[in-house]
Amino acid sequence: MATLSERIPSPSSFERTSNVVLAIAGAFLIAVIVWFSTENQIYTIAVALIVGYLLLGVRIVRPTHRVLIEFLGKFQRFGGPGFYWVLPGFQKLYAVNITEKMVNATRQEIITADNLNATVDAQVYFKVKDDEVNVKRSQYNVYNYEDQIVNLARTTLRNIIGTLSLKSANSERSRINDELGKVLKTETQSWGIEIVRTELKEIMPPADVQDTMNKVVKAENEKIAAIDFATARETEADGLRRAAIKQAEGVKQAKILEAEGQAEAIRLVNEAADRFFIGNAQKLKSLEVTESALKTNTKIVLPEGQQIVNVIGELAGSKLGLQE
Missing domain, CATH: 3.30.479.30 (Band 7 domain)
Structure with a gap:
């Protein structure tokens, strides 16, 4: 099985540079301090190297990562975010990103x-x-x-x-x-x-297929629009037809009712004539003419020698007879 170092990309150049700079700066600072505090140069160099080595093992892990630590190529332990120190050259720390x-x-x-x-x-x-x-x-x-x-x-x-x-x-x-x-x-x-x-x-x-599909969609939309327009016109015509039928039925019904009314009036007149004017058709005719003239405000021409009072009286008597 391949080691973890073969599977995980090495740390970024920024991270490596930061660790090296930190180690060098720390070692230089310690070396200066020791240099002025002792005259033993070998001791100063040794202290600086040790400090630099220790600083090279410092690692800071963010909350977005989890840690795998190997020792000489073998998995050693798992960790979360925080501060770590690894033994440079012997241990390696790999931070695995767990964000989406x-x-x-x-x-x-x-x-x-x-x-x-x-x-x-x-x-x-x-x-x-x-x-x-x-x-x-x-x-x-x-x-x-x-x-x-x-x-x-x-x-x-x-x-x-x-x-x-x-x-x-x-x-x-x-x-x-x-x-x-x-x-x-x-x-x-x-x-x-x-x-x-x-x-x-x-x-x-493909472009040619897309162009064909666009034309098909356009034609389909135009077809749907035409069908909708035809349906609307058909609905409108059907509505007008129904309205005309209703109107014709109304006119027909009105004429029927009018005819029935006229027939009923004729029937009543005939009944009255049979009942009250049998053998006296001249008086019935005079009554009809007089009633028609009164409705239409027509002048009445009386026969010679006929008194208007007699005509009116006869008219009134005839109406009373009809009411009975």
Whole structure:
């Protein structure tokens, strides 16, 4: 098995420089103090070297990291944030970042089920679990887990999208994200990391296919708009037709009622004529003419020798007879 030093990148140049500068500054300060306090130069040099050596082992670990310490290439102990001193040349301290990180699965072309080349890009968010067992797993069970996650994500995306058509892949992004996350969580269980989430950034078809799809979508939208317009016109025409039918039915009903009223009036007049004017048709006719003239404010021309009082009397008598 490879040692931890082969798996974890070496400390940054800034950290190495800081440790060396600290050691040199401390050694120089002690050397100056000893130089002026004693005349033994060998003793002064020895003290300075010892102080510098001790200062080279000083380490400060932030709360965002966990510590693995090796002694002569063998794991010795695990630690959290704080102050550490290691024996330079014999012990090595490695600080493992446990904060959430993101890796880009790098754009790749994937052939879909309908034989189209889709350009796919995705991101994976993960973090190292902060307990001792999982921190050790992240360093001892996998070589460079970030690269491994990227490669695994790319392979998984090819397997998933390769079974879908381009249209299905674009419409089922949430499903692809879910399947990608499940596969990554299963495959990385022994790596000591937690897959927080996955995000499918884009699925881009070839330019000519994209142009065709845009035209199809535009035509479909225009078709829907035309159907909606035709439906609206049909609804409007149906409403007008129903209104015309209602109006015609109203006119018809009014005429029926009017005709029924006239028929009823004629019936009543006939009954009155049969009852009160049998054998005296001249008086009935005079009554009808007089009543019509009174309604229309028409002048009445009386027959020669006929008194108006007699006519009015006869009219009144006829009406009284009708009321009886």
